[in-house]
Amino acid sequence: MSNKINTVAEATSQPKPLFGLSLDELASLMEAHGQRPYRAAQLAEALYRQRVTSLEEITTLPSELRETFAAEGYAIGLPEIVQTARSVDGTERYLIRMADGETVETVWMPDGDGGERGDGSLAAEEEEDEERPGNTAKFPYRRATICISSQVGCAVNCQFCLTAKLGIRRNLTPGEIAGQVAAVLNRHRLDLGSSRGNPTPARINLVFMGMGEPFLNYANFMAAVRLLVYMRIPESRMTVSTSGILPGILDFAKETVRPKLAVSLNAPNDVIRESIMPITRKWNIAALFEALNTIPLRNREWITFEYVMLGGINDSLADAEELIALVRNMRCKINLIVWNSGPNMPYHEPSQAGVYAFQNKVIDAGIPAYIRRPRGRDIYAACGQLKRTVESDPVPAPLVEISSAASLRG
Structure with missing residues (x-):
């Protein structure tokens, strides 16, 4: 298309x-x-x-x-929500069908997942304010985060991610990327603009962390960002995650309108990273950090390093020490993500005590580190769990909605 x-x-x-x-x-x-x-x-x-x-x-x-x-x-050509699953925590996972019958998954997380904490943005301020015990919330509205896909499938092949099992089918167009947001906003009947009847419009954060690698679909991803800004979602409320596609990072550094950046690091050295992220064979950690240093960070802007914790692989205190040495001189924060399980995956979660010990080690070194709370694990909507619910191609059979829960309003 x-x-x-x-x-x-x-x-x-x-x-x-x-x-x-x-x-x-x-x-x-x-x-x-x-x-x-x-x-x-x-x-x-x-x-x-x-x-x-x-x-x-x-x-x-x-x-x-x-x-x-x-x-x-x-x-008009908006993508269509054809199936919905609703988690016990309020998260909703949508199967969204494009005009040619291809499908991707998109996730709605009421109140977000804590991913913005510590990144210096208004979204982070909102999260931190709501989490402050005994404090009356400063912001008179509810938030939500939408997790968006950028490709049908993914070519990066991270070993701990279910989406990798799909391979890559095609890139999404700007309209298909931004259209996921429009379809979800319409489902929840959300107004993003101020008006006499709605002085406090919904506050929506976007994360390009769904199916696909956004920087392998760079032009379409950035065109979608510009459309979303016109839709009244500022780029400061968007975060894009990359596995470390160097040409995309170098292009991203030159953009005047760009989301916040999150880098899927997941290991403190090349040996571990290559074993779980084959992309490291093409661009090692040293090359990745050299590219990241070309990004002119704005006021209150930090780079987020995402670190999926895999039991017995990258979760030791020695790994934490290596990670500290790696990022010590960067304006950054660490998001620790306890691995979200999937069928036939050769990994296991680290212990809770181990996760906290790892976090405290990083914090004690003066580096902000947060544990991202999982959302929608029971419906396979958490980080690394997205995999098309229906894989009959090219056109899925008619689907029924798993959940007919009432719309959640912002």
Whole structure:
């Protein structure tokens, strides 16, 4: 599926999606149809802020123009939530189907998972304020985090991750990436803009930590970020996770509008890291850190290192000492993630006492370290557990919703 504009009517098997077109592309589309520039702004408002699902809902556009778009094969083109699983902790995992039948998984976490703590952002301030015992919350609203996929499957092949078992099928387009967010926001009927009737709009954090490696789909990922910013989600509320794709990191360092960065480190040296993350054979830790040092960190911006703890592999106090030496001179924090189990995986969780000892060792060295709380483990929605619920291709059979729980409002 392509975002290329085509105003000539064609007999195609799939509609041409409007959702996913950049503001410049929308302007070109309107110009090609003899429309004034303000029509592009009206269409952008309907697509990305009102999040309409059909052409008929765009009442700011003349009916004749909407009919022309429909005749030419255009449609809104939002991805579709076709299956939902709801955890005991309120987390929801969605199977989301694209126009060609491919599916990815997206996760809704009410109140987040603690991943932003200590990164210097407003999202971190919100989390820390809510967790302060005996303190009246400073912020008069609820938060939620949406975990987004960037590819169908993943090519990186981290040995502890279920998504790796899928391999890679294709990249997602900007509209398919941002469209996951729109579909989830519509499900929960959330308003991201202030208005007289809603002075405290929902606060949504986004993490590009679902299926796929965002930096192996870099152009589409960054185009989606720009769409999401227009949807009123600032980049300071977004975090992108990479396994260490050096060309992507170097490009990311040059961006003026960019999310916060989290690096999936998971080991204190190349020997351990290569055994669980084969990508290390191409770019070792020294090269990774050299690339990270090219990023001009903004005020209150820290790099997050994600460290999945695997019992008996990377969780010893000696490993903690190596990790401390590795990151000591960087403005960073460590997110410790206790491994989330999956079927036929040759790993086990570390002991709780071992996790706390590891954390305390890092903290005592003056490096912020947090234990990320798992969300949705019982429905395979936690970190490293995403794997397409339905794998019949190219078009999954009709699905029923696992949970019909009422919408959670922000």
